[in-house]
Amino acid sequence: MFAFTKHRFYRQAVLALCCTVVTGLAAVSAQASDLETIEQRGTLRVAVPQDFPPFGSVGTDLQPQGYDIDMAHYLADQMEVDLELVAVTSANRIPFLQTDKVDLVISSLGKNPERAAVIDFTEAYAPFFLGVFGTPEAAAIKETAGLSGKTIGVTRGSVEDMELSELAPGDTTVQRFEDNATTISAFLSGQVDYIATGNVVAAQIAERNAERAPTMVFRIKNSPCYIGLSQDNAALKDKINALIERAKQDGSLESMSQKWFHTALPDDLSS
Amino acid sequence: MTLDFSTLLPYSGHILEGLVTTLWLTVVTTFVGIALAIVVAYVRDLGSGIMSRLLGGYVEVVRNTPFIVQLFFLFFGLPALGIPISATVAALVAMILNLGAYTAEILRAGIDSTARGQHEASRALGLSRLQSYRHVVLVPAFSRIYPSLISQCIIVMLGSAVVSQISVFDLTYAANFIQSRNFRGFEVYLVVTLIYLLLAVGMRLSFELVGRRLFAFRQGGSA
Numbered sequence: 001m002f003a004f005t006k007h008r009f010y011r012q013a014v015l016a017l018c019c020t021v022v023t024g025l026a027a028v029s030a031q032a033s034d035l036e037t038i039e040q041r042g043t044l045r046v047a048v049p050q051d052f053p054p055f056g057s058v059g060t061d062l063q064p065q066g067y068d069i070d071m072a073h074y075l076a077d078q079m080e081v082d083l084e085l086v087a088v089t090s091a092n093r094i095p096f097l098q099t100d101k102v103d104l105v106i107s108s109l110g111k112n113p114e115r116a117a118v119i120d121f122t123e124a125y126a127p128f129f130l131g132v133f134g135t136p137e138a139a140a141i142k143e144t145a146g147l148s149g150k151t152i153g154v155t156r157g158s159v160e161d162m163e164l165s166e167l168a169p170g171d172t173t174v175q176r177f178e179d180n181a182t183t184i185s186a187f188l189s190g191q192v193d194y195i196a197t198g199n200v201v202a203a204q205i206a207e208r209n210a211e212r213a214p215t216m217v218f219r220i221k222n223s224p225c226y227i228g229l230s231q232d233n234a235a236l237k238d239k240i241n242a243l244i245e246r247a248k249q250d251g252s253l254e255s256m257s258q259k260w261f262h263t264a265l266p267d268d269l270s271s
Numbered sequence: 272m273t274l275d276f277s278t279l280l281p282y283s284g285h286i287l288e289g290l291v292t293t294l295w296l297t298v299v300t301t302f303v304g305i306a307l308a309i310v311v312a313y314v315r316d317l318g319s320g321i322m323s324r325l326l327g328g329y330v331e332v333v334r335n336t337p338f339i340v341q342l343f344f345l346f347f348g349l350p351a352l353g354i355p356i357s358a359t360v361a362a363l364v365a366m367i368l369n370l371g372a373y374t375a376e377i378l379r380a381g382i383d384s385t386a387r388g389q390h391e392a393s394r395a396l397g398l399s400r401l402q403s404y405r406h407v408v409l410v411p412a413f414s415r416i417y418p419s420l421i422s423q424c425i426i427v428m429l430g431s432a433v434v435s436q437i438s439v440f441d442l443t444y445a446a447n448f449i450q451s452r453n454f455r456g457f458e459v460y461l462v463v464t465l466i467y468l469l470l471a472v473g474m475r476l477s478f479e480l481v482g483r484r485l486f487a488f489r490q491g492g493s494a
Contacts, residue, residue, distance in 0.1 A: 153438070157451030175358065175438035176448065182436070190350040191358070 032230030033103050035239055044081045046072040047088040047102040054203050054260035055108040055126070055225075067126055067260040068106045071227075074252055075104070078243050094119060097228055104240070105228035120231045122240045124224035125247070127257065127266050130160045133187075133202050133214035134194050141218040147172045153192035155183045160196040163220045188212055196220060199261060206262035213262055224269065276458050282449045289445030290466060296363060296441065297428040297474070304370030304427070305420075309409065311375035316382055326375075333372035339433050341365050346437045362434035362441075370427045377419045381412030414486040421478040425471050432467075442466060 038044055048068045049056035056066035064085055076083035086102050093107045097119055108128065111121050132141065132152060141147060148169040154161045156176035165174060175192055177183040184205055187195045195214065206213035227244075229236055247253045248270065257265045264270070279286075311326045333341065346361040356364075385408050393403040413420070435444035446463040450456045 156447060161451070176444075177438055178436055178447075185347050186438070189347040190355070191346065 032100055032233055034233055035235040038081060038103055038236070039079070042081050043084050044072075044076045044079060044104070045084045045086060045102045046075075047086050047093050047096050047105040047107055048072055049090070049093075049107045050087040051089065052108055052200075054200065054207075067256055068108060070256050070259070071125055071247075072104075072106050074247055074256075075106075075240065075243055078246065079239070094228065097230055100230070103229065103236070107228075108225045109228050110223045111226050115228070118231075119228045120233060120237060121226040121228060122237055123244050124226055124269060125244050125253070126225040127199055127261065127269055128225050129222040129266065130163060130196065130198050130220040131202075131216045132164070132194055132196050132218040132220065134217045136211075136213055136215050138193065138215055138217050140216075144218075145169060147218065150194055151175060151192055152194040152196055153177060153183050153186045154196040155180050160198070160220060164196045167220070187214065199263075203261040203263070210262075216263065216266075219266070222266075222268070274458055275455065276462070278453045278455050279449065279458055279462060282445075282452070285445040285449060286442070286462070286466070288440055289442040292440050292444075293428070293431055293442040293470070296366060296431055296434070296439075297424075297470075299363060300366040300370055300427055300431075301424050304367045304424075305374055307367060307371035308374035308378050311371060312378040312382060313404070315375070315379060329368075330372045330375055333368055334376065338365065338369055338430055339436065341369065342433060342437060358434075358437045358439045361437060362431070362439045366427055366431060366434070369430070370423065373423050373427075374420060377416050377423060378412060381416035382408055384415055385411055410486070414482075414489050417478075417482050417486065421475055421482075424478070425474050428470060428474060429467060 033041070033045075048064060049066070050058050050064055052066075054066050056064060056068045059065040064087065069085065072083055072085060086096065088096050088102075088105070088107055090107070093105045093109065094115065096102045097105050105119075106125070108126065109115070109121075110128065115121075132147065144167050147167075148171045151173040152164065152168070153175045154164055154177070156178065158180075161174075161176060168174060175186070177186055180197070180201060183195055183197065184201070186192045188205070188209055194217070197214075199216070202214040202216070227240055229240065244253075254265050254270060257263065257269075311330065314320075315323050315326055315330075317323060342361065342365045345356060345365050346358060349356045349361070389407050390403055393407040394400070398406070431441060432443035435441050435447060438444070442463055446459045450459045453459075
């Protein structure tokens, strides 16, 4: 009995080792799918988030929904191929691309040098920024001097707190609250008429309170999202860039922004 | 872990500003809150009447709900009802209402310990209603509850740390702010804890000094 168990253990160990090696080889030799492969296959595989509204979440009908999902649908429609959505987290979205499990990553991906070393990026397709938001009737502020005399609510210790404290004039009152929920309450109850936050949070507030939807009046920091694809894939990159440009021209991006962020696209993304 | 207090130096202005805010909030609350308590205790002591019941309701609501909830109710609730209120005013009002309710109850215990007969006797001797209330009821009552009163005022001062949650720049707000910038939480809170401790001890000493003058007739008494 003991001998048999031991035997089985060895057999399993060898099998497991083989599997690991084979998987490893497959990963190393994973050839990124180029435009031709995708068109032959007839399916575009896209990594999308499912835990980051309004970019990607799961709707009440259990279907993925959001800005990124709409973008994926738009690209597949324009390329006249089927769409396969692959749910990813922010940690595994780049490995999915590197191992050719997906052709594109449309997952609120920001550009930075570390990522640019391993994958390639298209043009920006989605807005992602920190800003000062006011009530719907608030006037836009062009320069930092325009913030003087204003009272701005912000969540203490957040990136927007640091950036705002850095650039706000001395007579700007920055009211710091403990967490995002309290900052939002302060804005919605009318305690502050301006808050500094990200466009994603602003969109969530707008979703629930249309009559006091936060409207961007001043941009603090801009880091738009890009579509990620594997390196040395020029044909696919050109194709996607052309389609992003078309989406800007035909108003698709604008209507997606209205739908998911309840606001117009910022200038650097609109045509 | 090494302690580095030099990282606090650039923020000493913040700590000072926070300290000043905590101090003046406490001083104003102490005076107005005790005055409020005297009125509440007086009206409730008269017994029946709608005012007495209303004030009884106020005392119970304040004493049976958390301070931070009262604070959020004033800060977020009143503007929604169309009554604009700044963070500082909301904090001050919440603190005064809080101290007023607790002190009114403490004071009532002191008043009840004075036999009704003394009050009646003083009236019979020709003191006016107010004179009698002041000299025969209130002052002895205060002298008896004075230790509890000191503690209550210190509790309110320490509890004022909560007002930092609605962005009032008090001592705790300063500590949270500094901690979010230099990530030296231990040093910051150590310093602020010491300041609160000194404030509490200072308050107790000044109260006792005042008490010795006010209640000189009770030399050797419990006050």
